[in-house]
Amino acid sequence: xxxxxxxxxxxxxxxxxxxxxxxxxxxxxxxxxxxxxxxxxxxxxxxxxxxxxxxxxxxxxxxxxxxxxxxxxxxxxxxxxxxxxxxxxxxxxxxxxxxxxxxxxxxxxxxxxxxxxxxxxxxxxxxxxxxxxxxxxxxxxxxxxxxxxxxxxxxxxxxxxxxxxxxxxxxxxxxxxxxxxxxxxxxxxxxxxxxxxxxxxxxxxxxxxxxxxxxxxxxxxxxxxxxxxxxxxxxxxxxxxxxxxxxxxxxxxxxxxxxxxxxxxxxxxxxxxxxxxxx
Amino acid sequence: xxxxxxxxxxxxxxxxxxxxxxxxxxxxxxxxxxxxxxxxxxxxxxxxxxxxxxxxxxxxxxxxxxxxxxxxxxxxxxxxxxxxxxxxxxxxxxxxxxxxxxxxxxxxxxxxxxxxxxxxxxxxxxxxxxxxxxxxxxxxxxxxxxxxxxxxxxxxxxxxxxxxxxxxxxxxxxxxxxxxxxxxxxxxxxxxxxxxxxxxxxxxxxxxxxxxxxxxxxxxxxxxxxxxxxxxxxxxxxxxxxxxxxxxxxxxxxxxxxxxxxxxxxxxxxxxxxxxxxxxxxxxxxxxxxxxxxxxxxxxxxxxxxxxxxxxxxxxxxxxxxxxxxxxxxxxxxxxxxxxxxxxxxxxxxxxxxxxxxxxxxxxxxxxxxxxxxxxxxxxxxxxxxxxxxxxxxxxxxxxxxxxxxxxxxxxxxxxxxxxxxxxxxxxxxxxxxxxxxxxxxxxxxxxxxxxxxxxxxxxxxxxxxxxxxxxxxxxxxxxxxxxxxxxxxxxxxxxxxxxxxxxxxxxxxxxxxxxxxxxxxxxxxxxxxxxxxxxx
Numbered sequence: 001x002x003x004x005x006x007x008x009x010x011x012x013x014x015x016x017x018x019x020x021x022x023x024x025x026x027x028x029x030x031x032x033x034x035x036x037x038x039x040x041x042x043x044x045x046x047x048x049x050x051x052x053x054x055x056x057x058x059x060x061x062x063x064x065x066x067x068x069x070x071x072x073x074x075x076x077x078x079x080x081x082x083x084x085x086x087x088x089x090x091x092x093x094x095x096x097x098x099x100x101x102x103x104x105x106x107x108x109x110x111x112x113x114x115x116x117x118x119x120x121x122x123x124x125x126x127x128x129x130x131x132x133x134x135x136x137x138x139x140x141x142x143x144x145x146x147x148x149x150x151x152x153x154x155x156x157x158x159x160x161x162x163x164x165x166x167x168x169x170x171x172x173x174x175x176x177x178x179x180x181x182x183x184x185x186x187x188x189x190x191x192x193x194x195x196x197x198x199x200x201x202x203x204x205x206x207x208x209x210x211x212x213x214x215x216x217x218x219x220x221x222x223x224x225x226x227x228x229x230x231x232x233x234x235x236x237x238x239x240x241x242x243x244x245x246x247x248x249x250x251x252x253x254x255x256x257x258x259x260x261x262x263x264x265x266x267x268x269x270x271x272x273x274x275x276x277x278x279x
Numbered sequence: 280x281x282x283x284x285x286x287x288x289x290x291x292x293x294x295x296x297x298x299x300x301x302x303x304x305x306x307x308x309x310x311x312x313x314x315x316x317x318x319x320x321x322x323x324x325x326x327x328x329x330x331x332x333x334x335x336x337x338x339x340x341x342x343x344x345x346x347x348x349x350x351x352x353x354x355x356x357x358x359x360x361x362x363x364x365x366x367x368x369x370x371x372x373x374x375x376x377x378x379x380x381x382x383x384x385x386x387x388x389x390x391x392x393x394x395x396x397x398x399x400x401x402x403x404x405x406x407x408x409x410x411x412x413x414x415x416x417x418x419x420x421x422x423x424x425x426x427x428x429x430x431x432x433x434x435x436x437x438x439x440x441x442x443x444x445x446x447x448x449x450x451x452x453x454x455x456x457x458x459x460x461x462x463x464x465x466x467x468x469x470x471x472x473x474x475x476x477x478x479x480x481x482x483x484x485x486x487x488x489x490x491x492x493x494x495x496x497x498x499x500x501x502x503x504x505x506x507x508x509x510x511x512x513x514x515x516x517x518x519x520x521x522x523x524x525x526x527x528x529x530x531x532x533x534x535x536x537x538x539x540x541x542x543x544x545x546x547x548x549x550x551x552x553x554x555x556x557x558x559x560x561x562x563x564x565x566x567x568x569x570x571x572x573x574x575x576x577x578x579x580x581x582x583x584x585x586x587x588x589x590x591x592x593x594x595x596x597x598x599x600x601x602x603x604x605x606x607x608x609x610x611x612x613x614x615x616x617x618x619x620x621x622x623x624x625x626x627x628x629x630x631x632x633x634x635x636x637x638x639x640x641x642x643x644x645x646x647x648x649x650x651x652x653x654x655x656x657x658x659x660x661x662x663x664x665x666x667x668x669x670x671x672x673x674x675x676x677x678x679x680x681x682x683x684x685x686x687x688x689x690x691x692x693x694x695x696x697x698x699x700x701x702x703x704x705x706x707x708x709x710x711x712x713x714x715x716x717x718x719x720x721x722x723x724x725x726x727x728x729x730x731x732x733x734x735x736x737x738x739x740x741x742x743x744x745x746x747x748x749x750x751x752x753x754x755x756x757x758x759x760x761x762x763x764x765x766x767x768x769x770x771x772x773x774x775x776x777x778x779x780x781x782x783x784x785x786x787x788x789x790x791x792x793x794x795x796x797x798x799x800x801x802x803x804x805x806x807x808x809x810x811x812x813x814x815x816x
Contacts, residue, residue, distance in 0.1 A: 045671055045674070045675045047596065047672065051600050051603075065543065065664075065668065066600055066601065066671065138688070139688055221688065222688070225670070225686035225688050236668075238519075238521055239544070240541075242547070
């Protein structure tokens with residue numbers, strides 16, 4: 001893809017108002033996660049007040065079942081939630097692209113082995129597999145990130161493979177081969193930049209899925225018990241859903257907004273990279 | 280003193296002889312039929328208290344198994360069950376039980392004195408968590424005829440007639456253990472009967488679908504004719520506390536025993552017209568909650584470290600915030616509700632994080648550059664949300680004094696294994712029952728002769744104090760009540776000071792049930808009783 005085409009993509013993204021708004025909100029959320037704990041230095045696990053006090057009472061968003069500040073939980077939870085979301089998506093993309101690139105570029109036996117392995121992962125419901133993996137490795141930030149990545153990479157691998165198959169017989173690739181370029185160089189330097197745009201779209205949407213998966217896991221009490229995350233807050237608040245509905249609703253809204261932003265950005269990227277697909 | 284006690288025992292026996300005859304004649308159930316559904320989390324790991332005496336196991340197992348006696352009232356007055364009558368010798372060292380004739384096991388085989396002898400000698404004494412306390416002083420179990428059992432004791436055991444509770448001394452069929460290696464706990468605890476019970480109780484085992492439910496159905500050949508009143512007892516497995524509360528609220532579940540719901544939900548349900556709640560019916564349990572500490576290694580081996588942990592935790596906060604006020608800060612191993620043996624001279628534990636920091640400094644555990652002195656793990660009891668909140672509180676408060684706590688989430692079987700078999704936990708939240716006598720409920724946790732790999736709710740800490748051993752041994756044989764009181768008072772003072780566990784809270788059980796269930800509260804161990812007289816309107 002030439003520099004000009006990329007500039008065009010950026011311009012098209014810039015004209016997509018929902019996507020731009022979503023980017024602004026997501027940047028704000030990310031900034032909160034990064035510097036918020038310094039600006040609002042309340043330990044989210046500290047019992048600071050009476051349990052289940054209402055929002056705007058003594059604490060801006062009230063306290064949870066153990067008298068912990070919900071606003072502090074929201075700010076600190078953003079860190080863990082976003083960290084796991086981005087890290088898991090990054091790992092899944094790296095693994096998926098590697099597998100897909102090798103399978104697509106070499107084809108034949110390599111393709112068969114790698115794609116059957118991918119199929120194996122695709123046949124197991126991903127959430128259930130994540131639960132099993134975490135049960136085996138004990139919940140911690142690393143195991144949760146790893147488990148989400150482990151169940152998220154197969155679609156990326158399939159997509160990357162398809163892109164590589166489409167590209168590998170193109171003239172510019174043939175030319176590189178004729179010039180005696182190594183396979184590794186052709187894959188990384190030549191084909192990858194051309195195959196990447198659709199992968200970026202899917203991988204950005206993957207962040208949203210990863211956040212939802214992490215929330216689901218910590219809702220079930222399967223996330224790192226020593227880390228505050230939004231899903232954990234919902235899980236704690238769920239026990240008092242009918243007496244204190246705001247307790248699960250606040251982190252629930254946070255997840256909703258974040259995931260919606262990421263999806264809008266993903267859509268925007270998709271439209272920007274594939275203008276032909278626009279209706 | 281002596282003649283009097285014999286008189287009491289025989290009078291009891293005489294009175295109770297008349298009791299069941301009358302009960303059998305009259306229609307003993309106001310209403311027959313129906314299913315009682317209850318829920319308690321976690322799901323039992325087995326259906327026999329020999330495997331583990333944990334609450335979820337004991338509730339269901341006591342419907343299948345009986346013991347020689349059953350009990351009346353909060354003070355547990357013995358009355359006949361598998362034994363029709365009993366006599367106590369003048370020196371209180373021989374107990375003769377006359378067994379009920381024509382009792383059949385659920386598989387149809389006759390129940391005899393041999394089953395009693397086998398259960399006590401081969402199963403309960405070696406493998407029940409309190410078996411050695413109960414029957415350690417039994418020299419011989421004699422069976423002169425198939426319906427007579429004589430226990431000969433080396434020493435006087437003051438609480439001996441309290442022992443024969445269905446959860447504590449369950450009589451099991453000898454023939455079910457044919458071909459099983461009785462020498463290892465693994466052999467016995469993995470026997471088929473642990474999962475598929477065969478007892479003499481009013482209900483027999485029908486089905487256990489793991490993760491879903493356990494069904495107990497009426498035993499049609501039950502010796503107490505006309506009983507049980509219910510057709511079925513169903514244990515529904517509902518891991519989520521809020522869902523359990525909703526199930527009780529809408530009548531899907533009839534009963535949540537022993538504070539089996541989150542405290543917030545109990546308070547909410549209390550106001551509903553169809554729901555009845557009661558704290559009665561658990562008087563003989565005396566639950567005491569603590570942090571079980573592994574004393575095998577430093578730094579927890581260090582008394583100053585344990586004192587610091589104790590100082591860092593605000594017990595009234597735990598009671599008020601985590602347990603919604605349902606409990607009392609603990610002062611030692613015996614609960615303050617025990618009218619006879621609680622040592623009122625014990626000082627309440629202090630909350631003083633500054634002093635905790637100072638003690639940790641003195642003990643040589645300086646804060647590192649990250650503010651951390653040392654790291655320990657914590658296994659919260661997997662009994663539901665409340666225990667997770669406790670674990671979070673402990674982690675939080677200990678973190679403030681520089682002890683980094685890493686929480687381990689495991690299921691119930693994994694928890695039992697880590698704490699009582701692998702001894703790999705540094706700290707774990709746990710609760711045990713005092714029971715009707717400290718020799719029964721307290722001794723097992725603190726004596727060095729009860730450090731048993733694999734036996735649950737024993738001395739997992741590896742606490743060894745020769746004086747404590749000696750005092751417990753003496754007290755379990757002491758006929759003079761004043762002497763016993765003094766012995767237990769000294770034990771409490773030592774344990775209070777040495778902190779083999781971090782005593783936290785005396786719990787208070789609330790049972791929540793639908794008003795259509797009747798006759799539930801009968802004695803001080805109501806949830807561990809057979810429920811043969813429970814009926815549904």
